[in-house]
Amino acid sequence: MNLGAKCLMLFAAPFLFQSPALALQPQPLLKQGSCPNGYNTSGSYCVPTVGARFAVHKNGICPNGYNTSGSYCLATPNAKLAIPKRGNCPVGYSVSGDYCLKAK
Numbered sequence: 001m002n003l004g005a006k007c008l009m010l011f012a013a014p015f016l017f018q019s020p021a022l023a024l025q026p027q028p029l030l031k032q033g034s035c036p037n038g039y040n041t042s043g044s045y046c047v048p049t050v051g052a053r054f055a056v057h058k059n060g061i062c063p064n065g066y067n068t069s070g071s072y073c074l075a076t077p078n079a080k081l082a083i084p085k086r087g088n089c090p091v092g093y094s095v096s097g098d099y100c101l102k103a104k
Contacts, residue, residue, distance in 0.1 A: 024054035024075050032057060036072035046072075056082050056099070063096035080104075 026038070026048035035041055038052030046055075054075040062068050065079030073082065081102040083093070089100035 024079060024081060026052040026054050029055060029057065029072070033071040036069035036074055038074070054079070054081075056084070059084055060098040063099035063101055065101070 028042075028045045028047045029036075029039070031041060031044055031046050035046035036055045039046035039048050039055065041047075048055075055069065055072045056066070058068060058071050058073050062073035063082045065076050066073035066082060067076060068074075075082075082096070082099045083102075085095060085098050085100050089095055092103050093100035094103060095101075
């Protein structure tokens with residue numbers, strides 16, 4: 001194995017074995033009521049602070065792997081990506097209440 005391939009393996013290896021929850025990066029959310037735990041208000045948005053968990057707007061009951069935080073659902077460490085369900089879920093997602101959860 002050449003030096004370039006070894007460097008690539010050392011760089012890429014940690015990303016190949018991440019759990020699904022690590023891939024859920026918190027993003028700014030439109031503010032609806034008070035911001036979820038780990039988020040601060042900035043204009044019309046809730047922005048994640050350091051250590052914040054991924055969140056989605058709450059629509060009915062939170063999906064599997066998520067807990068309620070005000071008007072939002074916060075991901076637990078084992079949560080899969082959740083998106084609001086509109087009609088049928090896309091391929092690779094399963095239904096969890098009013099949400100679609102990514103299979104992997």
